[in-house]
Amino acid sequence: MQDHRYSFEVEATPEEIWGVFWTRRNVEHGDVKIEILHPGDAHGNGLVRRTWFRVPRYLLSGGRARSWEWLTEVKPFESWRYDAVGKPLWSEASGWTRLEDLGGGRTRIHFRETYHVLNPILRWLLEKRVHRAISKDNDTLIKAAVERGVAARRKRGAAGSTDGPRPDSA
Numbered sequence: 563m564q565d566h567r568y569s570f571e572v573e574a575t576p577e578e579i580w581g582v583f584w585t586r587r588n589v590e591h592g593d594v595k596i597e598i599l600h601p602g603d604a605h606g607n608g609l610v611r612r613t614w615f616r617v618p619r620y621l622l623s624g625g626r627a628r629s630w631e632w633l634t635e636v637k638p639f640e641s642w643r644y645d646a647v648g649k650p651l652w653s654e655a656s657g658w659t660r661l662e663d664l665g666g667g668r669t670r671i672h673f674r675e676t677y678h679v680l681n682p683i684l685r686w687l688l689e690k691r692v693h694r695a696i697s698k699d700n701d702t703l704i705k706a707a708v709e710r711g712v713a714a715r716r717k718r719g720a721a722g723s724t725d726g727p728r729p730d731s732a
Contacts, residue, residue: 582711
């Protein structure tokens, strides 16, 4: 099993960052496409999405992979978890995101993802290499996407609102 962790800081409050992550709309960002299949409850628990993303061409999938993901353990403005099943390698992944309020309008975002190829032969041959390829740019790409999202929301005047779960909606 592969385990990838990283953290970074952003000049934004947890509420602003929450609004970037918790849009309930379909998203396309570069090579990544996210389609919301079910919005989940008022907090986002049970949200189901399908994602497409880049993988190495040697997997013979045209350089694209697909996963089906569901979100649980959602704590608005604090954290959430996702579990996923993906292909072409038929894998399982789990990810955790936690927002740490540093005060003064700064937040540290913590990510962790585990990745496990189900077939033992393909796991031995490809798991580490494929996960490294999938995750190699995540640290910088996600930080840049969050910063762009916060800037866009501020420009639209939506810094205080969210498109997703709100802590007061029970």
